[in-house]
Each structure stands twice: as C-alpha cells, then as structure tokens.
Amino acid sequence: MAVVRADSEAPIIEVRGLENRFGDQIVHQDLNLDVRRGEIIGVVGGSGTGKSVLMRSIIGLQTPAAGTIEVLGENMVGRSEDEAKNIRRRWGILFQNGALFSTLTVAENVEVPLREYFPKFGSQLMDEIASYKISMSGLPAEAGNKYPSELSGGMRKRAGLARALALDPELLFLDEPTAGLDPIGAQAFDQLILSLQKKLELTVFLITHDLDSLYAICDRVAVLADRRVIAVDTIDRLLQMDHPWIQEYFNGPRGRAAAAA
Amino acid sequence: MAATLASPDRLGGNIFSPAGALTIVRAGSVARELENTPDPLTIDLSRVERMDTVGAWLVHRSVRDRGARVTGASPELQELLRQVAQADHPAPVRPEGERGAVAELGAWTIESGRTLVGLLGFFGATLIGFLNLARHPKRFRYNAVVQRFDVVGVRALGIIGLMSFLIGIVIGQQGAVQLQQFGAEVYTINLIGRITVRELGPLMTAIMVAGRSGSAFAAQIGTMKITEEVDAMRTIGVSPVEALVIPRLIASVVMMPLLAFWAMLLSLVGGGLFCWISLEIPPLTYVQRLAEVVPATDLWVGLIKAPVFGFIIALAGCFQGMLVANDAEQVGLKTTAAVVQSIFLVIILDAVFAIFFSSIGWI
Numbered sequence: 001m002a003v004v005r006a007d008s009e010a011p012i013i014e015v016r017g018l019e020n021r022f023g024d025q026i027v028h029q030d031l032n033l034d035v036r037r038g039e040i041i042g043v044v045g046g047s048g049t050g051k052s053v054l055m056r057s058i059i060g061l062q063t064p065a066a067g068t069i070e071v072l073g074e075n076m077v078g079r080s081e082d083e084a085k086n087i088r089r090r091w092g093i094l095f096q097n098g099a100l101f102s103t104l105t106v107a108e109n110v111e112v113p114l115r116e117y118f119p120k121f122g123s124q125l126m127d128e129i130a131s132y133k134i135s136m137s138g139l140p141a142e143a144g145n146k147y148p149s150e151l152s153g154g155m156r157k158r159a160g161l162a163r164a165l166a167l168d169p170e171l172l173f174l175d176e177p178t179a180g181l182d183p184i185g186a187q188a189f190d191q192l193i194l195s196l197q198k199k200l201e202l203t204v205f206l207i208t209h210d211l212d213s214l215y216a217i218c219d220r221v222a223v224l225a226d227r228r229v230i231a232v233d234t235i236d237r238l239l240q241m242d243h244p245w246i247q248e249y250f251n252g253p254r255g256r257a258a259a260a261a
Numbered sequence: 262m263a264a265t266l267a268s269p270d271r272l273g274g275n276i277f278s279p280a281g282a283l284t285i286v287r288a289g290s291v292a293r294e295l296e297n298t299p300d301p302l303t304i305d306l307s308r309v310e311r312m313d314t315v316g317a318w319l320v321h322r323s324v325r326d327r328g329a330r331v332t333g334a335s336p337e338l339q340e341l342l343r344q345v346a347q348a349d350h351p352a353p354v355r356p357e358g359e360r361g362a363v364a365e366l367g368a369w370t371i372e373s374g375r376t377l378v379g380l381l382g383f384f385g386a387t388l389i390g391f392l393n394l395a396r397h398p399k400r401f402r403y404n405a406v407v408q409r410f411d412v413v414g415v416r417a418l419g420i421i422g423l424m425s426f427l428i429g430i431v432i433g434q435q436g437a438v439q440l441q442q443f444g445a446e447v448y449t450i451n452l453i454g455r456i457t458v459r460e461l462g463p464l465m466t467a468i469m470v471a472g473r474s475g476s477a478f479a480a481q482i483g484t485m486k487i488t489e490e491v492d493a494m495r496t497i498g499v500s501p502v503e504a505l506v507i508p509r510l511i512a513s514v515v516m517m518p519l520l521a522f523w524a525m526l527l528s529l530v531g532g533g534l535f536c537w538i539s540l541e542i543p544p545l546t547y548v549q550r551l552a553e554v555v556p557a558t559d560l561w562v563g564l565i566k567a568p569v570f571g572f573i574i575a576l577a578g579c580f581q582g583m584l585v586a587n588d589a590e591q592v593g594l595k596t597t598a599a600v601v602q603s604i605f606l607v608i609i610l611d612a613v614f615a616i617f618f619s620s621i622g623w624i
C-alpha cells in the first residue's frame with residue numbers, strides 16, 4: 001500500500017487553454033487546471049459558471065471549441081468511443097442528477113459497469129460486490145432491488161455513488177454529491193469519500209457548494225469565475241487573496257460558520 | 262506481478278499467498294484459485310502491494326464462509342478488510358419474483374379493464390375541462406392550439422397526400438383487373454369514388470394521424486410526467502387538461518376532417534390518373550361519372566366520421582401519456598399503447614358507423 005509512484009508529480013488531469021461555448025454564450029475561455037494524483041480537489045463557483053460543463057469536457061461528453069485535455073496521461077479531445085474505453089474503466093462518475101438507469105434496480109445499476117468490463121465474474125460474485133457497494137454508500141440493503149423512481153433524492157445520490165465506485169476507480173468525479181442530503185448523511189458521505197480516498201489512493205474531482213465538505217475533505221480548491229479557473233489552492237491560501245468573489249464566498253456568514261466548525 | 266502461491270503448511274493446511282496487486286482486474290482468477298484451494302485455508306497478505314475493495318471482499322468472503330485465517334496484513338489492509346466487513350449486508354438484486362401464467366393473464370385482464378374505465382374517466386375529465394373553459398374563455402390557449410394545427414394538420418399534408426394518391430392508383434388498378442373479366446371496367450370509377458370517399462379516406466387518414474400525432478401526444482405528455490413538469494403545472498395552478506390535453510384534442514378534431522377531405526381528393530386524382538392512362542377514360546368523363554355515382558351522403562359519411570376519429574386518437578394519445586409513471590421505458594410502452602388503442606377504437610367505431618349509416622338509409 002501507499003506505494004509512491006514515480007510519476008506522482010505528473011498531474012492526473014491536465015486542462016490547457018480550454019474553451020467551451022454554446023452558440024454565442026462563452027462558458028470557458030483559456031481555462032487551465034491541473035489535478036494531482038491522490039488529492040481531493042474541490043471545484044467551486046457560482047451557479048452557471050460552468051462547473052458541470054468543465055466536468056463534462058474532462059470526461060469527454062462535451063467537445064470543447066479549443067484547448068487540450070489529458071486524463072491519466074491520455075488525450076481526451078476528439079477520441080473515439082473505443083479508444084477511450086480503457087480510461088473509462090479507471091474512473092467513476094456521479095452526475096448532478098444521479099443519472100441512474102431507470103429500468104434497472106439499484107443493484108443492477110451497480111452491476112452494469114461490472115458486467116461491461118468483467119463479464120467473466122460469476123453472477124454470485126457480481127451480486128455480492130453490488131451488495132457491499134450499496135451498503136458502503138450508505139444505503140440500506142433493502143434498497144437493492146428498488147427502482148430509481150422508488151428512491152428519495154438523497155438515496156438516488158447514494159445509489160449513483162455506489163455505481164460510480166463499482167469498478168474501484170482511481171479517479172472519481174462527483175457533481176454536487178452532498179446537495180440534497182441531510183447534514184448527518186452529508187457528513188457521513190464526506191467521511192466515506194475521505195476514507196476511500198486514503199485507502200484506495202483515489203483522486204477525487206469534487207464539484208460542490210457545500211462549504212462544510214470543502215473544509216472537511218478537500219486538499220485544494222479550484223475557483224471558477226470569469227470563464228476561467230481564477231485560483232487553485234488550499235482554503236487557507238485562498239483566504240489571503242483579495243478577489244471579491246472569493247472573499248464573499250469564504251468570508252460570508254456561511255463560510256465563517258463552516259470554518260469555525 | 263508475481264505468481265500466486267498456494268502451498269501446504271506444516272499443520273496440514275493450505276496457504277494462499279497472492280503477490281502484487283489484489284484488485285478487481287485479477288478478481289476473477291483469484292476467486293477461482295481460492296475456490297480450488299482446499300480447507301483449512303490461510304491467506305497470507307504479506308506480499309500484496311495494492312488491494313482494492315474487490316480484493317478485500319474476496320478475502321473477507323473466505324474468512325466469513327470458510328473460516329480462513331488471514332496473516333501478514335498491514336494496518337492499511339486490515340482497515341480495508343474491516344471496512345468491507347462492515348458493509349457486508351446482502352442486498353436483493355432483482356425485482357420481486359415473476360408471476361405464473363395464470364396470474365399474468367389475470368393481471369392483464371384487470372389492467373385492460375382498468376384502462377378502459379380510466380379512458381372513460383379521462384373523457385369525463387376533458388369534458389369538465391371544456392366546460393371550465395367555456396365559463397372562463399380567457400383561459401383558452403389560442404397559441405397552443407394554432408401551433409398544434411400546424412403540427413397535426415399542415416405538416417401532415419405531404420405524407421397523407423402521397424399515401425392517398427398511391428392508394429387511389431392501387432384501387433383503380435386492382436378493381437380494373439377484376440372488372441375487366443366482365444367487360445365492366447367503367448365501374449372502376451364507382452369503386453374508386455365510393456370506397457375512397459366513404460371509407461378509405463377517413464380511415465387511412467386516421468391511421469396516419471394516430472401514428473404521427475397520437476404517438477407524439479403520448480410521448481410528449483409522458484416525458485413531461487417523468488420530468489415532473491405536469492406536477493409542477495398542477496402546483497402552480499395550471500390545469501394539465503386545459504394546457505396540454507384540450508389544445509391537442511381541438512387540433513386533432515378540427516384537422517382530421519380537413520385531412521380526410523384532402524385524402525379523398527388525392528385518392529380520386531390518383532384513381533383518375535390511372536383510369537386515364539390505363540383505361541383511356543378521359544378526365545372529364547371521369548369527373549362527370551364520379552358526380553353521378555357518388556352520392557352526396559358518401560361525402561357526409563366520410564366527413565362526419567373524421568372528427569370523431571380525430572377525437573378518439575387525441576384522447577387515447579393524451580390518456581396514455583398521462584398514465585406514464587416512473588421510468589423511460591414507460592414512455593415507449595405507453596406510446597405504443599396509444600397507437601394500438603386508437604387504431605383499434607377507430608376501426609370499431611368505423612364498423613358502428615357503417616351499421617348506423619346504412620340503417621338510416623345512407624347506403
């Protein structure tokens with residue numbers, strides 16, 4: 001365990017000069033971001049600043065107008081589906097709205113990536129893996145054979161996490177995982193991510209509005225504003241900067257409450 | 262990645278000693294090797310460099326089921342094993358059991374009955390909607406209705422016209438082949454005129470509209486149900502019946518007779534073209550003869566049926582759309598159901614109309 005890799009200095013995600021636009025609206029322009037191996041990086045920014053679009057570009061769902069993106073050392077822009085398969089096995093993604101397959105039960109949802117990449121596992125092992133992933137994500141076992149439409153919003157988030165963790169990924173993308181969770185659940189969620197990250201050498205790309213999560217688990221925080229990443233650093237250092245949005249964000253009443261906690 | 266060793270130890274047990282990475286990539290083969298190592302089993306983790314939760318699960322499972330002993334685990338590995346053990350709550354995977362054939366038949370019968378009753382209830386709800394609109398005419402959505410006119414009517418002109426034109430030719434050709442045997446090919450005009458105006462015009466148009474618009478109604482409303490748009494409307498105080506159902510009903514009731522008339526016309530043109538080219542009956546004679554043999558009541562029969570068909574199609578489409586709940590698959594199922602149901606009802610009604618019109622003497 002805890003093998004230090006020779007390439008630990010090379011970033012696991014490298015975004016250079018990214019530009020994204022929808023018609024006339026420019027969402028990103030000349031955006032740069034490095035994510036280091038093994039860190040939990042928080043991504044913050046006002047609603048509509050393009051956090052979800054940034055994530056979609058990194059995972060190859062959105063073709064950027066310009067710029068290069070490398071994930072796990074491989075170029076992501078303009079790749080064919082087949083080429084990208086190897087990388088897809090090494091990451092897990094939790095979408096903002098869960099994006100569970102509505103015609104499958106929760107456990108079957110978790111088994112989808114397993115069946116796709118490891119079809120030779122027996123169905124018993126498959127069911128066992130799905131069961132412990134479900135339980136690890138904080139869902140009761142009975143939720144296993146429920147359909148997504150029968151779950152609450154928070155339970156859907158957890159089911160999405162269970163699916164994202166199905167392949168024990170190296171890289172985890174989480175789009176607002178704690179939004180819509182009760183505070184106790186959100187804290188447990190944070191702890192779960194933290195402990196998994198420690199044990200599995202996980203790198204986590206965490207989009208969140210939850211200041212408590214930021215303080216509790218993020219190694220560094222990237223701030224999205226003015227179409228770019230204006231700063232990436234530890235919260236302590238971000239607090240020293242005098243950008244108005246950063247000040248308001250971390251030094252507002254909620255920010256101070258979270259800092260005190 | 263070094264080879265895995267399974268060797269007997271001094272106490273007569275077996276030591277399973279994987280090396281390198283014990284991760285999901287190797288889980289299949291490791292599981293098999295563990296199975297093939299007989300009890301009593303000792304798992305030696307001292308040579309493992311990397312382990313993920315799947316690897317930990319395989320170890321945990323052997324400890325749980327076979328009482329295997331684990332040695333040489335570093336604190337991190339122990340922690341991971343503990344975490345996996347904590348999460349060991351078997352969860353049911355597949356939905357609740359399948360039903361037997363008889364139960365399936367029973368469920369289907371009940372479901373069909375419910376659907377029919379539901380359709381009647383929905384019919385009632387739309388009538389109430391119409392009454393409410395009559396009392397508050399300001400709430401009527403002109404824009405929505407006009408937009409539906411365009412989608413249901415104007416955009417269907419091309420395909421319905423082409424279909425009818427071809428049907429006219431086919432009827433003429435098939436009729437002529439048979440009637441020529443009696444030297445009565447001039448009666449082909451009777452055949453074309455009466456069958457297209459009275460029956461095929463409205464019926465084929467209804468089938469086309471059911472496939473084009475009825476299905477679209479079900480899919481649109483069904484998708485809106487899934488995304489909770491319909492619920493949002495209700496809570497804001499907008500009645501889904503007024504906003505979604507009534508514009509579609511009106512559009513389909515108004516457009517069906519127009520489309521049916523258009524279909525009749527193009528069928529006659531197609532048939533006329535065939536008569537002209539193949540039977541050498543000049544267009545003028547064709548038109549004169551049509552006027553003699555096709556009674557005005559035929560046209561009325563066609564044009565009275567059409568709006569009723571339109572109503573049924575829109576009603577079934579919207580009703581099935583409203584029935585969608587839960588998941589995306591339902592949208593597909595209900596869209597299919599809408600088309601099947603509306604065509605089925607249209608054909609039954611057509612038979613009822615046939616009996617009705619002949620009994621009032623419009624033969």
Ligand SMILES: Nc1ncnc2c1ncn2[C@@H]1O[C@H](COP(=O)(O)OP(=O)(O)OP(=O)(O)O)[C@@H](O)[C@H]1O
Pocket residue numbers: 022027045046047048049050051052053054096
């Ligand atoms: N498919 C799309 N078509 C057009 N515009 C889009 C599309 N997706 C996103 N946008 C626009 O891009 C901008 C960024 O959207 P994005 O979803 O990334 O915001 P976000 O930072 O994730 O916000 P939130 O915190 O609310 O989730 C928004 O202004 C949005 O309108």
Ligand SMILES: [Mg+2]
Pocket residue numbers: 051052053096175
């Ligand atoms: Mg977002």
